[in-house]
Every structure is written in structure tokens, then in C-alpha cells.
Amino acid sequence: MSKLDILVFAAHPDDAELGCSGTIAAHVDKGYHVGIVDLTHGELGTRGTAQQRLEEAGEAAKILGLKVRENLGFQDVFFKDDEAHQLKLIEVIRTYRPEIVLATAITDRHPDHGKGSSLVSKACFMSGLRKIQTFKGGVEQEAWRPKWIYHYIQNNYIRPDFVVDISAFWEIKIKSILAFRSQFFNPESQEPESFISRPDFLPFIESRAREFGHQIQTTYGEGFTVERVLGVKDLFDLK
Numbered sequence: 001m002s003k004l005d006i007l008v009f010a011a012h013p014d015d016a017e018l019g020c021s022g023t024i025a026a027h028v029d030k031g032y033h034v035g036i037v038d039l040t041h042g043e044l045g046t047r048g049t050a051q052q053r054l055e056e057a058g059e060a061a062k063i064l065g066l067k068v069r070e071n072l073g074f075q076d077v078f079f080k081d082d083e084a085h086q087l088k089l090i091e092v093i094r095t096y097r098p099e100i101v102l103a104t105a106i107t108d109r110h111p112d113h114g115k116g117s118s119l120v121s122k123a124c125f126m127s128g129l130r131k132i133q134t135f136k137g138g139v140e141q142e143a144w145r146p147k148w149i150y151h152y153i154q155n156n157y158i159r160p161d162f163v164v165d166i167s168a169f170w171e172i173k174i175k176s177i178l179a180f181r182s183q184f185f186n187p188e189s190q191e192p193e194s195f196i197s198r199p200d201f202l203p204f205i206e207s208r209a210r211e212f213g214h215q216i217q218t219t220y221g222e223g224f225t226v227e228r229v230l231g232v233k234d235l236f237d238l239k
Helices: 015-029 050-064 083-096 111-126 167-178 201-215
Strands: 006-010 034-040 068-074 100-103 148-152 162-165 221-226
Touching: 006 015, 006 083, 006 111, 015 034, 015 050, 015 100, 015 148, 015 162, 015 167, 015 221, 034 050, 034 111, 050 068, 050 167, 068 083, 083 111, 100 111, 111 148, 162 201, 167 201, 201 221
Parallel strands: 006 034, 006 100, 034 068, 100 148
Antiparallel strands: 148 221, 162 221
């Protein structure tokens, strides 16, 4: 497997697209290798099926130019932050050896987001412990700890620690979101309305992006929170 610069974890297919796909597209455009690992198929969601969401995730991956996208098949809603799930994530982290991990929001409307955030954070630390053994293809993996973990902001408002300018990649973000046709507003759909399929949901996503963009004097932005204080060597690196 190719080493990734950035590995994005999502509790459900479409989480990464809604929360940080502009940031993904911006870094792919710079030549960085980026991948997404979805923890579940989102099979308990109101609309669509697990197979549909898997196919939609593949389409979104092509739009974003990902190097890899995989789904761990954890049980939607019922997956746990326990040893078995931690070990699976450690295996993934050691496989792709990312410098940066983007994880779900630390707390959010859907409990899987906060639970996934905690699970990923723990696994990133534990992946650096050489006495925890994991194997890939029958070969023991080497320890690896990502340098940075950042959490993208999802439904609930969280004051960001930093904002990424995604203005040049807004159209790609929207296109990647709309790849999940089963999930969002479609007046011809016969499925029950869900929280994210209401016609006002995608305008909310744009409003949030405009709000974050406004904070850094640009058009669109995506906000992130950090687990430790960020450091810079040059004040002129800050926007």
C-alpha cells in the first residue's frame, strides 16, 4: 500500500465530504496523497442502502482524487471504542503511515461522530507503541504515530482552532457531496425524509462554509479543532 500524507477517518460515508472535502481537494491539488477510511456503511441511515452508499463513496473518491478509500464495515451506531476496534484502526494507520490524520468532530449530533473521534485519537497514539502487535498479510507491522490529528467540524457549531481556505475548491466539495444521491434532497425520492435530506440542509452547509470563510476574509472555509497547541516558526506563515 502507498504511504499517505493525509488519512481521513469518517464514521459514515459522506461525513468527510460534508466536513472536510474542500480541504482534501485543496491538498490533492498540491500533490499530496490523501485517503479516506469510512468506519461503517451507514446502513442504519434513514435513506439508501449499504451497497448504494458504498457505490456513492467510490464516485466521491474519484471526484476528490483520492489515492485510496476503504470501508472497515464496523456496525453503524453500535460500534464500540474498545480493543478490537482500536486494533483494526492501528492496523490501518500502520498500513498507510500518514503524517496527518483528519478525524470526526469531538462531539456532535450523531453519537458515532464523537465516538469515532475518540476511537481514532486513541488508535493514533497506540499505533506508536511498538509492543502492540498488528499484522498485515502475515507480516508484523512497524509502529507508526501520525504527527498531527485535526478534527473537522460537522453538524454542531464548534469554534474552530483554525480555518482552511477552500474557496477555489467549493465546486469540487459540492460535487463530492452530491455523489451521495441517496442521502440528500431529491423531490422525486419516495424514501422518508431525513435530517440531511431536507431542502434546507445543503444551504446550511454553504452558510457554515461562508461563515468560516468570513472569519479568515475569504469566501469559503472549513474549520478544524486541534488536540494540542500549534506552533509556528514565522509569524508571517499565519494568514
